[in-house]
Amino acid sequence: MIQFFGKFHPLLVHLPIGVFIFGVFLKGYVAFKKQEIDEHIFKLIIAATMISSFLSVVTGLILFSGGDYEKDTVLFHRNMGIVFTAVSILIYIFNQKRWSIVIWLFGLVVLLFTGHLGGNLTHGEDYLTLELSKPQRKPIANVQEAKVFDDLVRPILEEKCWSCHSSKKQKGKLRLDEKEFILKGGKNGKCIDPLNSLLLERLNLPDGEEEHMPPKGKPQLSNQEKQILDWWIKNGADFNKKAKEISQTPADKKALLSFQSGENSTVSESIIPEKKVSEPSKTALEILQKAGLVVNRISPETNYITITVFENKLQEKEISALKELKKNILILIARGHKDKNLIAEIGNFSNLRKLNLAESGITDDDLNKFSSLAELRVINLGGTAVTEKGLLNLKTLGKLKTIFVYNSKFNKKQFKQLKAQFPKTRIDTGGYQISQSDSSKFVM
Amino acid sequence: MEKIFNEAYLRKLAADTRRNFLKQSFLSLGSLALGSLISCERKVSNSPGVDLSNPLAPQMPHFAPKAKSVIYLHMAGAPSQLELFDYKPELDKLDGQDCPQSFLEGKKFAFIRGVPKMLASQAKFRQFGETGTYLSNYLPHLTNVVDELSFLKAVTTDQFNHAPAQLLMQTGSARLGRPSMGSWVTYGLGSENNNLPAFVVLTSGGNNPDAGKSIWGSGFLPSVYQGVQCRSEGDPVLFIQDPKGVSRDLRKASIDAINKINLEEYKTYQDPEILSRISQYELAYRMQISVPEVMDINSEPAYIHELYGTEPGKTSLANNILLARKLVENGVRFVQIYDWGWDSHGTDADLAIDIGLKTKCKNMDRPVTALIMDLKQRGMLDDVLVVWGGEFGRTPMAENREGKPNAFKGRDHHSEAFTMFMAGGGVAKGVTHGETDEIGYSSIAGKVNAHDIQATILHQLGMNHENLTYEFQGRQFRLTDTEGKIIKEILG
Numbered sequence: 001m002i003q004f005f006g007k008f009h010p011l012l013v014h015l016p017i018g019v020f021i022f023g024v025f026l027k028g029y030v031a032f033k034k035q036e037i038d039e040h041i042f043k044l045i046i047a048a049t050m051i052s053s054f055l056s057v058v059t060g061l062i063l064f065s066g067g068d069y070e071k072d073t074v075l076f077h078r079n080m081g082i083v084f085t086a087v088s089i090l091i092y093i094f095n096q097k098r099w100s101i102v103i104w105l106f107g108l109v110v111l112l113f114t115g116h117l118g119g120n121l122t123h124g125e126d127y128l129t130l131e132l133s134k135p136q137r138k139p140i141a142n143v144q145e146a147k148v149f150d151d152l153v154r155p156i157l158e159e160k161c162w163s164c165h166s167s168k169k170q171k172g173k174l175r176l177d178e179k180e181f182i183l184k185g186g187k188n189g190k191c192i193d194p195l196n197s198l199l200l201e202r203l204n205l206p207d208g209e210e211e212h213m214p215p216k217g218k219p220q221l222s223n224q225e226k227q228i229l230d231w232w233i234k235n236g237a238d239f240n241k242k243a244k245e246i247s248q249t250p251a252d253k254k255a256l257l258s259f260q261s262g263e264n265s266t267v268s269e270s271i272i273p274e275k276k277v278s279e280p281s282k283t284a285l286e287i288l289q290k291a292g293l294v295v296n297r298i299s300p301e302t303n304y305i306t307i308t309v310f311e312n313k314l315q316e317k318e319i320s321a322l323k324e325l326k327k328n329i330l331i332l333i334a335r336g337h338k339d340k341n342l343i344a345e346i347g348n349f350s351n352l353r354k355l356n357l358a359e360s361g362i363t364d365d366d367l368n369k370f371s372s373l374a375e376l377r378v379i380n381l382g383g384t385a386v387t388e389k390g391l392l393n394l395k396t397l398g399k400l401k402t403i404f405v406y407n408s409k410f411n412k413k414q415f416k417q418l419k420a421q422f423p424k425t426r427i428d429t430g431g432y433q434i435s436q437s438d439s440s441k442f443v444m
Numbered sequence: 445m446e447k448i449f450n451e452a453y454l455r456k457l458a459a460d461t462r463r464n465f466l467k468q469s470f471l472s473l474g475s476l477a478l479g480s481l482i483s484c485e486r487k488v489s490n491s492p493g494v495d496l497s498n499p500l501a502p503q504m505p506h507f508a509p510k511a512k513s514v515i516y517l518h519m520a521g522a523p524s525q526l527e528l529f530d531y532k533p534e535l536d537k538l539d540g541q542d543c544p545q546s547f548l549e550g551k552k553f554a555f556i557r558g559v560p561k562m563l564a565s566q567a568k569f570r571q572f573g574e575t576g577t578y579l580s581n582y583l584p585h586l587t588n589v590v591d592e593l594s595f596l597k598a599v600t601t602d603q604f605n606h607a608p609a610q611l612l613m614q615t616g617s618a619r620l621g622r623p624s625m626g627s628w629v630t631y632g633l634g635s636e637n638n639n640l641p642a643f644v645v646l647t648s649g650g651n652n653p654d655a656g657k658s659i660w661g662s663g664f665l666p667s668v669y670q671g672v673q674c675r676s677e678g679d680p681v682l683f684i685q686d687p688k689g690v691s692r693d694l695r696k697a698s699i700d701a702i703n704k705i706n707l708e709e710y711k712t713y714q715d716p717e718i719l720s721r722i723s724q725y726e727l728a729y730r731m732q733i734s735v736p737e738v739m740d741i742n743s744e745p746a747y748i749h750e751l752y753g754t755e756p757g758k759t760s761l762a763n764n765i766l767l768a769r770k771l772v773e774n775g776v777r778f779v780q781i782y783d784w785g786w787d788s789h790g791t792d793a794d795l796a797i798d799i800g801l802k803t804k805c806k807n808m809d810r811p812v813t814a815l816i817m818d819l820k821q822r823g824m825l826d827d828v829l830v831v832w833g834g835e836f837g838r839t840p841m842a843e844n845r846e847g848k849p850n851a852f853k854g855r856d857h858h859s860e861a862f863t864m865f866m867a868g869g870g871v872a873k874g875v876t877h878g879e880t881d882e883i884g885y886s887s888i889a890g891k892v893n894a895h896d897i898q899a900t901i902l903h904q905l906g907m908n909h910e911n912l913t914y915e916f917q918g919r920q921f922r923l924t925d926t927e928g929k930i931i932k933e934i935l936g
Contacts, residue, residue: 204889223875223932223933249576250573250574250575250576250874251575251576251874251875251876253574254574254575254874270508271508272508292638294502294636294775296502296503296504297504298504298505298508298509299504299505299506299507299508299509299906300504300506300507301507302508308636308775310637335773356823358822358823378823378826380822380823382821382822382823402823404821404822404823406821406822406823428820428821428823430820430821430822431821432588432751432817432818432820432821433751434585434588434751434810434813434814434817435588436584436585437570437572437579437581437584437585437587
């Protein structure tokens with residue numbers, strides 16, 4: 001029952017802070033403006049500070065007796081809190097002395113420091129500077145050579161678990177920052193037993209469950225991170241082995257790859273660029289819509305637009321509307337569009353990311369003008385007259401991820417030579433065949 | 445004291461004449477009427493507003509979408525997960541033994557009575573692809589694309605009869621009257637093609653699904669959002685041809701005349717529904733030209749027919765799947781495919797898990813594989829979400845209708861675990877989410893239900909399932925009702 005009152009500590013601590021700082025302002029105002037203020041007002045403010053800080057100390061002691069906190073930080077926080085209460089009593093007695101401003105300021109320093117320590121206890125020591133010093137994961141060049149605990153597991157624990165389970169705070173009496181503590185587990189038992197790991201159990205509970213970890217509101221583990229922890233623990237939770245020394249299922253391999261820096265990284269980027277553009281011209285949008293094109297903003301939060309053009313020819317009016325929107329166009333779908341007016345214009349759409357020209361009238365010559373599309377990610381040239389020669393125009397586009405050339409005039413014999421020019425781009429020539437799996441290899 | 449009050453009360457009653465009553469009534473009844481007048485005013489539904497002159501105009505999604513369109517393959521009748529995807533070696537060991545009481549207590553089955561026998565999987569399994577996913581020899585072709593698929597192995601439902609379970613899967617409610625998923629999607633996003641319906645339904649297998657045509661109905665949404673059923677034999681859409689003796693020009697002239705009269709009508713009465721009617725006439729006329737062209741799979745090259753295993757002119761799942769690709773290629777938003785005949789009870793050879801089910805799989809396996817390959821090579825797989833599933837699962841026990849073993853090997857309806865898969869449309873590749881127990885009886889991890897699947901499909905299309913609402917009977921309705929959690933584990 002008494003523990004219940006401890007829960008009021010986080011609420012009560014804000015009262016002395018607010019009241020006292022108001023007092024400091026008033027004191028400063030009086031000193032600066034050389035004005036007199038009724039001493040009763042000060043007495044009232046200091047009395048309020050005294051009582052509320054006293055209550056904070058008492059509830060704080062109750063909360064502390066419940067455990068779960070790292071002793072050193074709490075003791076420091078506690079002592080400072082008591083000092084502050086004492087200082088407020090001194091102020092009450094000596095406020096009318098000329099030098100009283102000094103104890104006021106001393107009290108302010110003690111108060112702010114106590115508050116800061118308390119903040120560290122609840123939010124974690126790095127809370128204040130989190131944005132400044134987000135734990136930077138060391139880039140891993142070859143994940144199979146990486147040390148499983150030091151390079152993979154530990155950084156995950158550091159980023160997602162340490163704020164409550166490390167030297168500062170030990171919720172559930174669990175610490176996940178050192179090998180010996182991890183092996184020891186928490187008050188509910190061992191956490192990394194390969195056969196019955198409490199850690200995995202808590203991580204895999206549905207989001208809504210009370211025991212789910214990390215708790216609601218804290219940064220959650222990604223699927224890959226969960227997979228890595230699962231793999232590490234179920235294979236015996238070794239602290240020294242390298243990744244390649246532990247057996248891996250294909251799913252593990254995939255998760256591991258996502259920790260590797262560079263080309264293989266599976267982190268998918270958002271379709272909407274970070275760079276902002278101005279609002280698309282309303283009249284231009286209307287002209288295109290009237291002409292039967294499908295024109296829409298990608299979503300309400302962005303000024304980028306997607307345009308679908310059908311087979312009908314565009315007039316001068318529509319082309320100039322497109323010119324006006326050239327910076328806004330992120331996705332252009334002109335499947336089956338044979339007219340050259342539009343195709344000649346595409347090179348100016350400098351923010352274009354997705355371009356579908358399948359079965360359109362595009363030729364190798366038109367691709368000449370595409371070298372300005374530095375943001376292009378995907379281009380579909382399926383069913384067009386485009387050949388490998390024309391595609392060479394695209395090799396300068398560093399962000400291009402995929403080219404589709406199914407059913408085009410692309411000569412598949414030239415594939416190897418062309419691919420060498422596109423180290424980072426997938427060229428999909430299509431023409432997939434279905435093979436039937438060998439039924440004799442099935443097991444019961 | 446009390447006396448005084450009583451007296452005052454009686455005096456007041458005595459002073460209340462009929463005239464008094466009428467005077468008061470005038471005010472109170474009048475204000476009642478006023479209140480109902482105000483509240484009856486037409487409320488504009490907040491998201492998204494329906495422009496009745498063009499209800500299928502393309503709409504902006506709630507956030508940047510991953511997928512533009514959906515091909516939903518519903519195997520009506522509920523395919524057996526234990527013969528296709530859910531590999532359970534432990535179940536095979538229990539073959540022929542009595543089902544333990546713990547699986548039967550407090551449970552209800554559609555047909556199983558008394559104590560049934562456990563039934564081993566009739567299929568053989570093997571791991572495939574880089575992901576090492578188990579697939580059975582009933583699906584020898586799907587192995588080609590297994591790494592493109594994302595499996596949900598612990599789908600659950602609370603319905604064990606076909607019609608309500610299908611309704612729940614497709615409309616979010618086991619009872620009639622709600623709009624179908626395709627209707628919600630076209631209501632939310634509109635159509636990108638002015639000449640084709642936005643929501644097309646294709647059926648095969650000899651029957652419509654048990655829940656009837658209402659599972660592609662528009663419920664309380666305006667009827668323009670309902671699914672348009674297209675046939676693979678004869679005219680794809682009924683009455684798409686001009687009547688005998690009526691030329692295309694005459695047809696156009698008569699539609700123009702009707703629209704002119706309607707427009708006059710609109711000018712007089714200002715009823716926006718009239719504008720909607722005009723736009724429907726115009727769409728119908730445009731469809732006369734474009735539908736026969738898109739619906740004609742004969743124009744596809746021979747190697748495509750070989751890939752899909754299609755035979756033009758027949759009503760088959762393969763034909764419908766090829767057609768679905770053509771439709772989404774032409775901007776159709778939602779293609780709903782139903783294939784009937786997956787209800788493997790074991791009451792006859794066609795419904796036996798070792799005979800009829802094999803044939804069903806054979807007819808499904810190749811075209812589904814071809815669809816995923818074909819979408820991929822055309823660069824469309826990123827934009828098109830493919831969903832495959834049934835309405836529930838099947839029991840690990842053999843069905844014993846009326847307490848006696850059935851003539852053939854079969855399984856009863858089962859609501860506690862079944863498998864579905866998704867591909868493309870921004871869904872992760874090669875992921876398996878959810879797990880069943882050792883014999884595939886119940887879901888033990890990663891449980892999802894129909895509302896979760898619906899929420900996920902809407903999410904991939906750029907819509908928040910909680911914000912896609914329509915006001916009806918005084919409250920905002922939505923596809924996922926009060927539930928639905930996006931299945932983040934399978935998102936790319």
